[in-house]
Amino acid sequence: MAQDSLGTGLRGILRKIGGSSYIDHETIKDVSREIQRILLKADVNVKLTLELARTLERRASEEKPPPGMLEQDYLVRIIFEELLKILGEESKIEVKPQVIMLVGLYGQGKTTAAGKLAKFFTRKGMSVGLIAADVHRVAAYHQLEQLAKQLNVSFFGSEKEKDPVKIARNGLKELSQIQVRIVDTSGRDSLDQELIKEIRDLKTATSPDEVLYVLDATMGQQAGKQALSLNEAAGITGVIISKMDGTGKGGGALSAVAAIKQPVYFIGTGEHMEDMEIFNPKRFLSRLMGLGDLESLMQFAQEANVSEEEAEKTMTKLLSGKFNLKDMYEIWEKFAQPGIMKKLVDAMPVSRMPMGAKLDSTTLDSAEEKLKVYRVILDSMTYNELEEPDVINASRISRISTGSGRSEADVRSLLREYKSMKKNMKQMQGNRGLKKMLKAQFRGGDFGLENLTSDQE
Ligand SMILES: Nc1nc2c(ncn2[C@@H]2O[C@H](COP(=O)(O)OP(=O)(O)OP(=O)(O)O)[C@@H](O)[C@H]2O)c(=O)[nH]1
Ligand SMILES: [Mg+2]
Incomplete structure (x- = not known):
């Protein structure tokens, strides 16, 4: 892969950071030098490399990690953020004439x-x-x-x-x-x-x-x-x-x-x-850096920069039970870090779990894997199908299966999950604690899990 040497180098640095018992001026300098070496070796432009190194060193010495976060993890986060700046914001091509x-x-x-x-x-x-x-x-x-x-x-x-x-x-x-x-x-x-x-x-x-x-x-x-x-x-x-x-x-x-x-x-x-x-870009970079599990660096979510209004809108849609596959796709993208879904469900007292809810933790452990499969399937659907999942009949399922290279069973499982999610969310309406947490998540705020339980009705 084109990005192999870059990835190997970055993962090496991350291991080094993880292995150091504290982050001092010397470590920061060391990490910065190593990153410069790796980027230049991967043909990244000299000016860009130097700029990145400078910002990295400045941020690493000036900024303090948020409460509860190790300074090692925070340094990794700074590296992630600065590299992400090179890759740019995520932007999808519009599906339109x-x-x-x-x-x-x-x-x-x-x-x-x-x-x-x-x-x-x-x-x-x-x-x-x-x-x-x-x-x-x-x-x-x-x-x-x-x-x-x-x-x-x-x-x-x-x-x-x-x-x-x-x-x-x-x-x-x-x-x-x-x-x-x-x-x-x-x-x-x-x-x-x-x-x-x-x-x-x-x-x-x-x-x-x-x-x-x-x-x-x-x-x-x-x-x-x-x-x-x-x-x-x-x-x-x-x-x-x-x-x-x-x-x-x-x-x-x-x-x-x-x-x-x-x-x-x-x-x-x-x-x-x-x-x-x-x-x-985020997924690409976390793959490149070997950050398979972003949970320890969860505050990445803060970078999502979702506005209050957008958070409210997403949440209302989610809880209204009136969402289509396109919305589900978006919501899943936001929940892409596996830890988030898990915390969400763990925070719900058993008595509040809707009957037949399928969101148990075993399901969630494989959520990320499943997400990958589902994403391919969703990409093979037409716009109309995403907007109105009800039109998806047997022959469409067969076409989607061929187009995505996944089995028809996978397509059906996605549709089942969508229906069950829709139903569950509808039943969760009125759960103020959940609402609060979802909102916090979308805004990248603190989870405040303890408060959550006592806040439930
Ligand atoms: N491995 C690999 N090969 C690719 C990829 N994209 C294109 N190629 C190959 O690169 C060669 C050139 O691709 P073209 O699409 O003809 O390139 P082009 O820019 O149209 O070339 P010109 O019209 O001659 O300027 C072909 O042999 C393609 O099969 C890719 O993502 N991966
Ligand atoms: Mg050509």
Whole structure:
């Protein structure tokens, strides 16, 4: 994996921090030096590395951990937060009718990404069209046409036309009934004026909603500079990092992302059309750092930065029992740390547990594992199915199962769980203690578990 050396290095540091009996100036300096070494080795840009090290040292010497948190854990948390800044905020591509233009250098994975995106949007129930505006490589037209056929989506291209702008324009017109239209463009060995002009013209002609920069994870230090030039020419709105499964170091791509300050929407993890994941910076980083169990660092949740209003809204929806699969997905994402669900249930006196509630602790222990499976399944549902789960019948279950690569039993189990969660939550209405705790959780506040029990009616 591209991120292997980076991950190994970071995990080494974490072990070292965990093994130290106290954190003093010397330890902080040590950790900072080690992190710099690892980042530079992984091709992260020098300036970025130095900035991170400086902030890290300053924060680690000035800030005090919150009550109850070990200073070792707090140092890990600072490292996590500062690395997260490089990766940027989580931002998902919108599922809506739109024009997407793909840009990037030669061989970075644009055409493959076009196919993967087509599959992604098809799964969401949208119609998709691929437009071949790469006129420089002879095989480009056939490569995209082949992908369109394989994915059963619309295609537009012309083998004779040599003007990419004309092709793109005609393509958009021809496919005007198609909801998501993806324009594949050509790459070059390096950024030359010709490519910059072509991209600029294509952008003007197609007025895309998204300009996605496809960037190979194995790119080294030069990635940042190229990203900036392309950004200037095309106004990049999001990034797809391809070949995360490759042998590169990943740092070049991360530096490029930090430089253009645009979100990474997806990462490509293989040559096949299903080898693409939605990028979630927190999850990515905690995996990279080996923070499988975030419970000890639970206060991470504070970073969620959920507003009072949003907390109230989520909670009300949850307890109203009137939520759909889309809401459940969101709620699960917020509860993704396994410890939280467990505390929630432990805090409920047995007498308050609704009849037939399935939220026992054994179920919860495997919650994270299950969550992973469910996420894949939910990603294979159409928008309509997420909004109105009742429409999901046997034939849809079969399609979702094929699309997600999970068994029909898994899909059914998810639907059962959704129904039972909906029912349970409805029965929990009026439980003020629970309400208070959920709200605290969503706002990242203190759990105050003792108070909770006495607060119940
Ligand atoms: N392992 C792996 N290979 C990938 C990934 N994405 C693309 N590739 C491979 O990289 C090569 C180039 O991919 P393309 O999609 O043709 O790249 P492109 O940017 O369209 O290339 P040009 O059109 O020539 O500029 C192909 O062999 C792809 O199969 C990925 O995420 N992982
Ligand atoms: Mg291509």
